[in-house]
Amino acid sequence: MSIMTGDEKHSRASTSTLDVLWALYDRVLQVDPDDPANADRDRFFLSKGHGPVAYYAVLAARGFIDPESLRSFGAFTSILGHHPDRKLIPGVEISSGSLGQGIALGVGSAYAIRLSGSSARVFVMIGDGELDEGSNHEAIALAARLGLENLIVVVIDNDSSTHRWPGGIGSRFDVEGWRSVDVDGRNQSEITSAFTTSHTDRPLAVVAKVGGLYA
Amino acid sequence: MPESMRIRFVNVATNLLVHDESIAIVLAAIGRRSFDDQVLPEGARRRIVDVGIREQTQIGVAAGLSLEGLRPIVMGYAPFLIERPFEQIKLSVTHQGASATLVSVGASWDASAEGRTHQAPEDVALMSTLPGWTVQVPGHADELETFLRESVVNNARTYIRTSGESNEHLFDTGAGRIVTLRRGSASAPTILALGPAADDVLAAAIGLDMTVLYASTVEPFDAHGLRAAVLGDSIAVVEHHVTGTTMSRVVDALRDRPMRFHAIGIDNPELARYGTPAEHKKAHRLDPQGIRHQISDIR
Structure with a gap:
């Protein structure tokens, strides 16, 4: 991560996601850098496209991109911008940067995967600040109505929401019929275990608390 | 009087849905009852997604379906299909490289008694700013059918603006020419x-x-x-x-x-x-x- 420099890299936002990203790519996601378009792969949607250096670092560590490409972060000819572009980066499922787009995309993807009979899962990572976007709440409600068991949303809670979430972030999902679980966003064992939480016939929200001030 | 575009749309979309397993129809509370569950096979019914009154999610879901290889037909009132979720059309569909056939009803004054909130005379101009979109304003139900089928076959990004008004005769051959x-x-x-x-x-x-x-x-x-x-x-x-x-x-x-x-x-x-x-x-x-x-x- 340290070799990627630039004014807009949202360093704290990046570090807040690192442990969850590593746990996902190291222990949870069924993905293969040698076969990134496999129909039965798990999908990972980075909806909080801000601060993607941790994401890029993990993709490099897992063999999706050349580690040397990290040095070009943000350059005109680089595949790695301050917000990721799926058309440029192998293994990146969605382009992101404008907040509040990922869950709805995930609902559509998960619904289509369920129709196909595949056992693939769709993981969407958002931030607690991003959760302010109203579009998320449309999609959160719909996902539960559709009973999308193959949809998992990870909320990185680094206290960046302007007005916070009284009653807890998980309750926003619970009230719509999701299963939610809170974890220490720095404890990789706890994070990994959270993804095994039973959530039959309903989507799962994992709220990963990583501390305040954007952690 | 020529057949209404709205009725033709429902008939053609139903036909496509039944005969092509890659077709999905995404609605936002408007139009679901137009698709008759009594005549649709189970598999086709499952490819109709009514998201409720959630137009941003309507476009996002359509884009997600497209990323998985389905070909979504998305129908709604022009101001709610185009103007309200325009960022989703720009980013969740266009920027992702996804495809969708957006079909609007309402046009500029079909909902005259509903007032300004239900009128979208700006929709065509708005959609024309996005790269890679075909933007069509059929003047006859036959044209609508041609445009709709072409878009689906080509898995294109198309905006088709239907209207309550039709010309008496078909003018266009469907080739998009003057x-x-x-x-x-x-x-x-x-x-x-x-x-x-x-x-x-x-x-x-x-x-x-x-x-x-x-x-x-x-x-x-x-x-x-x-x-x-x-x-x-x-x-x-x-x-x-x-x-x-x-x-x-x-x-x-x-x-x-x-x-x-x-x-x-x-x-x-x-x-x-x-x-x-x-x-x-x-x-x-x-x-x-x-x-x-x-x-x-x-x-």
């Missing part, structure tokens, strides 16, 4: 009518020495066809959209000719009137009398 409806003298002004405006333009031009052309595909625009069809040095564009929506394409197509250009459309979207579609059309001076008044002094 069609000559009436030929004036070599020096006569040209009137280009868009989609459902054509019959009124023809009526307005009776007795005038004018060439009348027809187009229903705004993007990609048939610049070559326009250049071939325009003989004089004056052209007017008549459309049921905000004034000037199609004019930039006309100017670009004829940029090397000394021409006079006249944009005729909706000057005041904030009309603040209810009533009937006919009353709105008249108020916007887009009925035959209003059009004639606007074109009669064009030389």
Whole structure:
């Protein structure tokens, strides 16, 4: 991560996601850098496209991109911008940067995967600040109505929401019929275990608390 | 009276849904009852997703379906299908490289009594700013069917704006080209009518020495066809959209000719009137009398 420099890299936002990203790519996601378009792969949607250096670092560590490409972060000819572009980066499922787009995309993807009979899962990572976007709440409600068991949303809670979430972030999902679980966003064992939480016939929200001030 | 575009849309979309397992229909509370569960097989019913009154999610879900290889047809009222979730159309569909066929109802004044909230005369201009989209304003149900089937077959990004008004006859062959409806003298002004405006333009031009052309595909625009069809040095564009929506394409197509250009459309979207579609059309001076008044002094 340290070799990627630039004014807009949202360093704290990046570090807040690192442990969850590593746990996902190291222990949870069924993905293969040698076969990134496999129909039965798990999908990972980075909806909080801000601060993607941790994401890029993990993709490099897992063999999706050349580690040397990290040095070009943000350059005109680089595949790695301050917000990721799926058309440029192998293994990146969605382009992101404008907040509040990922869950709805995930609902559509998960619904289509369920129709196909595949056992693939769709993981969407958002931030607690991003959760302010109203579009998320449309999609959160719909996902539960559709009973999308193959949809998992990870909320990185680094206290960046302007007005916070009284009653807890998980309750926003619970009230719509999701299963939610809170974890220490720095404890990789706890994070990994959270993804095994039973959530039959309903989507799962994992709220990963990583501390305040954007952690 | 020609078959309504809305009915044709439902019939064609149902047919596509039943016979092609890659087709999905995404609705936002509007239109679900139009698709008869009694005649749809289970597999087809499961490919209808009604997201409820959640238009941003409607577009996002459609894009997600597309990323997985389905071909979504997305239907809704123009202001809620296009204007409200425009960022999702820009980013969740276009920027992702996804595809979708967006089909709107309502047009500019079909919902005349509903007021400004249900009217979207700006939709065509808005959609024309996005790269890689085909933007079409069919003037007849047959055209709508052709456009819809073409979009689905090609897995394209298409916006089809249906209208409660239809021309009496089919003008376009579906190839998206400019069609000559009436030929004036070599020096006569040209009137280009868009989609459902054509019959009124023809009526307005009776007795005038004018060439009348027809187009229903705004993007990609048939610049070559326009250049071939325009003989004089004056052209007017008549459309049921905000004034000037199609004019930039006309100017670009004829940029090397000394021409006079006249944009005729909706000057005041904030009309603040209810009533009937006919009353709105008249108020916007887009009925035959209003059009004639606007074109009669064009030389």
